[in-house]
Each structure stands twice: as C-alpha cells, then as structure tokens.
Amino acid sequence: MAILPILEYPDPRLHTIAAPVATVDESVKTLIGDLADTMYAAPGIGLAATQCDVHQRVIVIDTSDTRDQLLVLVNPVIKRADGEQVFEEGCLSVPGIYEEVKRAEHVVIEALDREGRLFTLEASGLLAVCIQHEMDHLMGKVFVEYLSPLKRNRAVQRLRKRRRERAPA
Ligand code: K1U
Ligand code: ZN
Numbered sequence: 001m002a003i004l005p006i007l008e009y010p011d012p013r014l015h016t017i018a019a020p021v022a023t024v025d026e027s028v029k030t031l032i033g034d035l036a037d038t039m040y041a042a043p044g045i046g047l048a049a050t051q052c053d054v055h056q057r058v059i060v061i062d063t064s065d066t067r068d069q070l071l072v073l074v075n076p077v078i079k080r081a082d083g084e085q086v087f088e089e090g091c092l093s094v095p096g097i098y099e100e101v102k103r104a105e106h107v108v109i110e111a112l113d114r115e116g117r118l119f120t121l122e123a124s125g126l127l128a129v130c131i132q133h134e135m136d137h138l139m140g141k142v143f144v145e146y147l148s149p150l151k152r153n154r155a156v157q158r159l160r161k162r163r164r165e166r167a168p169a
Pocket of ligand 2: 137
C-alpha cells in the first residue's frame with residue numbers, strides 16, 4: 001500500500017474525465033488500497049482516483065466517526081437524485097477552502113464493490129454530498145466550479161496566499 005500525491009487545483013489534470021474500469025483485477029485492487037491509505041492519511045472522508053492522477057472511475061469514501069467503514073465505488077452511476085441540501089464542502093485538492101454547495105439530499109447509486117460485485121446504495125445527508133462530490137471529480141469537476149466567479153476568485157486568492165505562506169523561505 002502507498003500514499004499517493006494529491007493534485008491541487010487548478011492543476012489541469014483535475015479536469016480529465018475518468019474511464020470506466022473494465023475488470024476489478026489486482027491492479028484495481030491495489031489502486032483501491034492506495035486511495036484508501038491516501039484518504040485516511042490526508043485525512044479526508046473521500047477521494048477519487050482523478051485526484052491522484054489516475055483516470056479510472058474509482059472512489060473511496062469513509063464518513064464514519066470510527067474511520068473503519070470503507071466504502072468503495074467502482075464505475076458508480078446515479079440512478080435517482082432528489083431533494084436539496086446545502087453543505088459546506090472541503091476538498092483535498094483545494095486545501096483550506098470550505099464553501100457552501102447545493103446538491104441533492106438523497107441519491108440512489110449503483111456501483112461495483114472492491115470484489116467487482118454490483119450493488120445498490122441509498123444515501124442521504126453527508127454521505128450523499130460526499131458521493132456527489134467524488135463523482136464530480138471523476139467527471140473532471142472540482143467543487144469550487146459551482147461557486148460564483150467572485151467567490152471562486154476569492155477562493156483561488158486564498159489558496160495562493162496559503163501556498164505562499166507555506167512555501168519554504
Ligand atoms: O474529495 C475530496 O477531496 C475529499 C473531501 C470530501 C468531502 C468533504 C466534505 C464535503 C464533501 C466532500 C474531504 O474529505 S475534505 C476534508 C474533510 O472534509 C474532513 C477531513 C477529516 C475529517 C473530517 C472531514
Ligand atoms: Zn474533492
């Protein structure tokens with residue numbers, strides 16, 4: 001298992017559309033393990049392969065307090081989405097920036113698990129937000145792209161300031 005580097009906004013590779021996984025083989029299982037290690041180490045509650053410059057439809061999520069409920073989504077598809085919720089989101093590719101985004105309150109998805117078995121999942125609240133956020137990454141979309149141009153520019157300025165302050169002198 002390995003901790004992978006995470007791409008940071010506005011890296012153009014974050015806008016790559018991920019390809020579906022043909023078979024959940026050993027290389028995909030290694031990727032799943034590496035993404036999980038990277039998410040737990042960050043720490044985060046989700047991570048899409050896109051963020052680690054791997055352009056396959058693979059996501060890991062763990063929104064549990066105990067950090068031991070790993071959810072693996074391979075080739076996820078939203079079958080139903082309804083309701084509305086506004087949640088203050090963060091992103092490991094946009095470190096230190098938290099902004100409100102409006103998304104569906106409830107989603108029903110289909111995906112393959114880490115053994116390649118098809119399953120259906122119903123989610124609401126934080127889990128539904130996280131699934132939608134990670135699925136956006138697979139489509140090359142980063143959450144700040146939902147913000148108004150003014151709010152997005154402010155977020156980019158804050159990100160640049162944060163990087164300047166953290167750069168070695
Ligand atoms: O996609 C990512 O970059 C991961 C992101 C997921 C996410 C968070 C909040 C709303 C929607 C999606 C994160 O995990 S940011 C870090 C974070 O929220 C967190 C980290 C540690 C403990 C609890 C939360
Ligand atoms: Zn993100």
